Amino acid sequence: MEEIKMIVDGTVTTPLGFTAVAHAAGLKKENQLDLALVVSESDCSCAAMFTKNQVVAAPVIVDRETLAQNSSRLHAVVINSKNANACTGEPGLANARATQKIAANALDCQPNQVLVLSTGVIGVQLPMGKLEAGIVAGAKGLSRENGRLAAEAIMTTDTHPKHLAVQVELPGGPVTIGGMAKGSGMIHPNMATMLSVLTTDAAVAPDLLDGLLRMAVNRSFNRISIDGDTSTNDTILLLANGVSGTAVTDPESIAQFGTALNQLCTQLAHMIVRDGEGATKFVEIQVAGAQSEADAHQIANTVATSPLVKTAFAGSDANWGRLLMAAGRAGVAFDQTKINLWIGVQQPDELQLVANGTPTEYQEMDAAAVFAEPEFKILLDLGSGGGGTAVVWTTDLSHEYVSINTDYRT
Incomplete structure (x- = not known):
């Protein structure tokens, strides 16, 4: 097994050849950081995934157009x-x-070498004077030391910046993958996460990078839900500049790099769920015994987004009937007389609540104690004999979530 080192304080600038800056451009109040640039010293291969919402933000449209023209010579991201x-x-x-052009001029590159990301209130035009001044000023302060501040600058209702890096020893030498993400509400990705920028100093061709990103996202960011809403701006970018001198081309390197990327994305996805708006619980929902992975994922997603299930989590109410109700309306056929349901804190099968569709003689106080924990696991086995399994991570739905979104624009 390859050695993967998790760098807890790592950022998008931990990989060689990347710098960043965070700037207070005046978009937020009280001189808060609201603009970030991530820049590579060398041209990058780039892979991206975007929201599947039919209502998409201007940066999504522009980035799609840009990457269709150029996916091998990217230089910078402006957020x-x-x-x-x-x-x-x-x-x-x-x-x-215009943002692309302003950044290109400030960084001495071409507009189609710049990608743009935005997050915040929908339906308001950008204050371009402030943005231009911020980009021009920020471009003068690029540094490898600014990775954490860049993660802070992209926050909206997040309570803390989300960043991480991993290092993996490949046959050709060590490479590093770094990343930052933002997201706290409007979280139910159907491609990636709200906003995330990943960087690596490995040399990876664009087509291979795209496949590796999609595989990682489908095991991480596409397995989380906070409130069931898919954003208009959801974007994840992965830039590879090759500065380490190590290429990812052979099967062993591809497998090892993919494993490291999966771990990074999973940890960032967990950070988003744990920082969910008003969240007090982090809940892992496992579904097993389905006819296919897709069926298992559909059921797990339905349970994870059910308002009745999530409010039961908030109230520490082990009302498992809501779990079965949600599973039953997921649109996947199964035999309710074969259902088995467990819950647990350390392991999902610590306490069985349902056996073959029938309640067990568990103690209510034991079930309530599990639901009262800040983190717990649920295992729903459909008993169909199929090998389909899936995991989704979600939160509770609290009064605080309603308060945050009632006051969001004020």
């Missing part, structure tokens, strides 16, 4: 918070493209 530049029409598209 602003506070303003999503979504539902802003032609002016919004013009502003996103």
